[in-house]
Amino acid sequence: MKNFEKYRPGYYMPPEPCMDWVKKDRLTEAPAWCSVDLRDGNQALITPMNLEEKLAFYRFLLDVGFKEIEVGFPAASETEYEFLRTIIEDHLIPDDVYIQVLTQSRPHIIQKTFEAIKGAKNVVVHLYNSTSFAQRQQVFRMAEDEIVDIAVSGAKLFNEYADKMPETNFRFEYSPESFTGTEVEFALRICNAVIDVWQPRPERKVIINLPSTVEMSMPHVYAQQIEYMSKHLHSRENVIVSIHPHNDRGTAVAAGELALLAGGQRIEGTLFGNGERTGNVDIVTMAMNLFTHGVDPKLDFSDMPKTVKFYEELTGMSVGYRQPYSGHLVFAAFSGSHQDAISKGMKFRQERQEPFWTVPYLPLDPHDVNREYETDVIRINSQSGKGGISYILEHNFGYDLPKEMAAEVGYFIKGISDHAHKELTPHEILVAFQHEYQNKDVPIALQDISWIREKGSTVADATLAIHNELYYLSARGNGPLDAVSNVLKIANPNIQYQFVDYEEHALETDSDSLASAYVVIADEEGNHYWGVGVDSDITMASVYALITAVNRENKVKQFIPTHETD
Structure with missing residues (x-):
C-alpha cells in the first residue's frame, strides 16, 4: 500500500469561507427530484x-411521483430517440411532468436534440461540457476561455431553437461537468456566462447543475463549493441550483444532504444509486431520510418490496441485503439485546399509544414501507436472545411466555439454531417449542378425566396411559389441578415435586379460541420444569400443562408406575 504516495486530493476549495450550512441541523422540505434512471x-x-x-420503468417513475425525468440522450442512441418520440406521440407525458434530455455543447447534437423533443409540452434541455482542470489539460488541451466559448455557443443555440418552438415550455439546464475537479472560481465564471446568455426570468428559470461527476472530497467540501456557487450566481432568484452527486467515495447521500443545506434546491439521482462506477446518489435513501425526520419526501415508497422487485427485474441489478430502508435484512435483528429492546419498545408503544415512532434500533416503522414485524424484524439464529424468541412466539402465534420460561426457551431455541448452523423460521421455532413444551404425552398420557365436587374439595377420576399401559386412578384435591397432581403422585410415589408458578391466557388462532396454560414445578433439588397446555377449556389446558411438566421431569428420571388401580 505504499502506492498511496502517488495520490493527492483533486478538488478545489472556494476562495472564501462558506460555512453557513453548518448552522442548520436538518432539511425541512423535499428538493425537486429528477430521476436519471433512464439515462x-x-x-x-x-x-x-x-x-x-x-416504457415500463418510465411509468413506474411516474407512479412513484417524479415530476422531472431525464429520458435520455436522444442524439446519441436510436433506442433513446425512439423512446422519446414514443412517449411524446402516444401522449404519455402528464401535463405536470417535465421530461429532460441531455446534449453536449456541439451544434449537430443540439440540433438533433431539439428535433427529438418537438411536440412535448414541458422539457428540460440539459447542456454540458467538461470544465475540470484535468480534462482541460489532458483531454481537450484548451485554455479556460476556449472552454467558456464552448458553453456559451451552445447556450446561444438553445435560445435560437427554443424561439422556433413557442408551443413548448422550456427550462434550460447547464452542467459544468466534473464540477468537483474544477477550480471553483472558474466554475462560477462559466456558469454565469451561460446564465447571462439565457437571461432567466420567473416564468423560465434556469437550472445550474453542479455534479460531483467524480466524488473527490469529503461531503463538507462539496457543501462549501455549493454554498459559494449559490451565493455568487447571477440572477440567483431565477436560478435553480441542482446537484448531481456520484458515489466514488461512498458518501453521495451525505454529500447530497449537505449540499441541500448549502443552497441546493434540486437533486438528480437514481433509484438505489445505480450509475457509472459506484453509482449516483440513491434517491430512495435520500427520500426516506427525509421521511424519518418527519418531512414529506413527495415520492411514494410505501411499498418497498414492490419497488425493489420492479427495479431488479427491469435492470438486472440487485438491491443489497443491507441497503438502507430497502434491503432484505435492514429491519432484521439477530442480536439478543437488540431483539429485547425492540420487543419492549413495541410493547411500550402499544401500552402508551405513542404518537411518534421511537422504537429502539428501528429508525423506521416497517409497516410504512409494507414490511412485516413478524417476518422482517425479529430473526432468530444462534446470536438471538430470549426477548426475540418470545416476541416471535407471542406476535406470530399468541404465546405470552412467563419471564422465567422465556429465558429457558430462549436458550433452548438458540441451541437448535447453533447446532444446525442456520437461521430458524418462525414456523420452525413454533414446531420446536411445541414439541418440547406443549401437551407432551410421553410417558404419561391422559386418556379421560372427570371431576366431582364434594365437601369443599374436588375428586378427579382419571384414565392414564403410562408406557402404553392403562391405569384407572382417583384422587382428591383442593381444586381440579391439585386433584390431578395427586393422581400423578399416586401413579408413582417416586414423583416428588412442588408447584412453583401457574399462568394462563387466551390463545387466539385463525380458527379457534384456545387457552394456554403455563405450569412450572420444582423437584427436590430445586430444578424447574415448565409445561404448556393448550385446549379450548382452560381447566384442561392447565391439566395438560402439569402433565407436560411432569413428563419433562421424567425425561431425566425413569418413570415406573406402581399402582394399576385405585
Missing part, C-alpha cells in the same frame, strides 16, 4: 433496457 442509470447497465423496458 445515467441505463447507460451503466450491462444490458441497457430496450424500448418496452424503458
